[in-house]
Amino acid sequence: DTAVSQTPKYLVTQMGNDKSIKCEQNLGHDTMYWYKQDSKKFLKIMFSYNNKELIINETVPNRFSPKSPDKAHLNLHINSLELGDSAVYFCASSPGGYNSPLHFGNGTRLTVT
Amino acid sequence: AQSVTQLGSHVSVSEGALVLLRCNYSSSVPPYLFWYVQYPNQGLQLLLKYTTGATLVKGINGFEAEFKKSETSFHLTKPSAHMSDAAEYFCAVRAGGGADGLTFGKGTHLIIQP
Numbered sequence: 001d002t003a004v005s006q007t008p009k010y011l012v013t014q015m016g017n018d019k020s021i022k023c024e025q026n027l028g029h030d031t032m033y034w035y036k037q038d039s040k041k042f043l044k045i046m047f048s049y050n051n052k053e054l055i056i057n058e059t060v061p062n063r064f065s066p067k068s069p070d071k072a073h074l075n076l077h078i079n080s081l082e083l084g085d086s087a088v089y090f091c092a093s094s095p096g097g098y099n100s101p102l103h104f105g106n107g108t109r110l111t112v113t
Numbered sequence: 114a115q116s117v118t119q120l121g122s123h124v125s126v127s128e129g130a131l132v133l134l135r136c137n138y139s140s141s142v143p144p145y146l147f148w149y150v151q152y153p154n155q156g157l158q159l160l161l162k163y164t165t166g167a168t169l170v171k172g173i174n175g176f177e178a179e180f181k182k183s184e185t186s187f188h189l190t191k192p193s194a195h196m197s198d199a200a201e202y203f204c205a206v207r208a209g210g211g212a213d214g215l216t217f218g219k220g221t222h223l224i225i226q227p
Contacts, residue, residue, distance in 0.1 A: 004156075014157055031212045041151075041201055043217040045208075055212040090156060094214075099145045099164060102215055104156035 003027050006091050006105040009035045013081055014113055021076045023091030028104070031055075031096040032074040034066060037088040037107070049074055049097065081112045115140045115168045115206045117187075119218035127226045132176075132191040136204030139185065145207035146176055146187045147215060152200045160202075163187060174198070199225045 004025045013019050032055075034046040048056040051066045053068060063079040074091060088109050092102040119137040119156045138144050146163040161172025163180050178189045187204060201222050205215040 033214050035214075041220045041222075043157075043203065045214045045216075048212050048214050052214040056214065067173055085164075092157075092214075099162060101147055101159045101162055102157075104158075106148075106156040107154075109184075 002105075004091055004093055004103050004105040006089075006108050009106065010109050010111075012111045012113065015081055016093060017081050018077070018079045018080060019032060019110070020078070021089055021091075021110075023074045023076070023105060025072055025093040025103070027090075027093055027095075027103060029093040029095050030071060031094045032068065032071070033092045033094070033102065034074065034076050035090040035092060035104075036060075039087070043090070047074075047076075060109060076111075081092045081110075083112050086110055114142060115142075115208055115216055116141065116158050116204050117203075117216065117218040118222075118223050119204050121221055122219065123222045123224060125224040125226060126194045128196055129193050129203065132189070132194045134189040134204075134222065135220060136178075136187045136189065137185050138187060138204075138206050140206060146178075146180065146203045147219075148172065148176070148187075148189050149203045149205060150174075150200050151203065151220075154175075157203065160189070175193075179199070180181050194225050195227065200221055217219045 033048045047066045049068045088107045091105040116139045148160040149157040202220040
């Protein structure tokens with residue numbers, strides 16, 4: 001019973017394609033996030049949703065579009081993939097309090113060729 | 114804006130030696146601080162978190178961290194390193210309100226020498 005699960009774990013695709021990453025959490029948390037980890041391991045927040053409402057939309061290309069059908073799911077759709085999109089994408093969830101940690105999924109390694 | 118700085122992108126210690134990973138924070142308000150560990154090809158796992166009022170925080174796997182307001186530091190330590198501790202370690206601070214997520218340091222890669 002994985003708390004935060006992402007699919008797929010690996011995604012290899014060609015430039016210009018459109019792909020989606022799915023995330024589900026069974027922790028009952030109200031807030032979900034997408035983070036991007038680059039090749040130097042740097043983690044940067046991309047989006048956060050609270051009860052299906054977009055809260056944070058950092059400076060990411062509008063080719064990235066998150067969608068939250070319900071508060072347990074937060075998917076990430078990427079249009080017209082570019083080489084620079086290659087990274088590991090992490091989904092996370094949190095109850096939302098100031099001292100609440102984030103619970104992370106195992107990541108999706110996206111490789112664009 | 115809240116931020117953290119991790120000193121040393123790589124730290125190498127011998128098995129059995131003390132582990133010390135450094136983190137300094139910048140915050141205009143009392144910070145909410147966290148340490149995470151990332152093993153190869155895995156997600157981030159919470160090691161410990163700072164709760165206001167406690168200066169020494171104990172975490173999992175024998176790790177602990179000491180909050181020093183005067184030094185704006187939250188260094189992570191473990192008395193005796195084990196080979197299984199080899200991983201990437203991240204210090205993080207709450208960016209703001211609950212939905213703002215965490216702001217992470219650049220990470221420290223811990224290498225354990227046999």
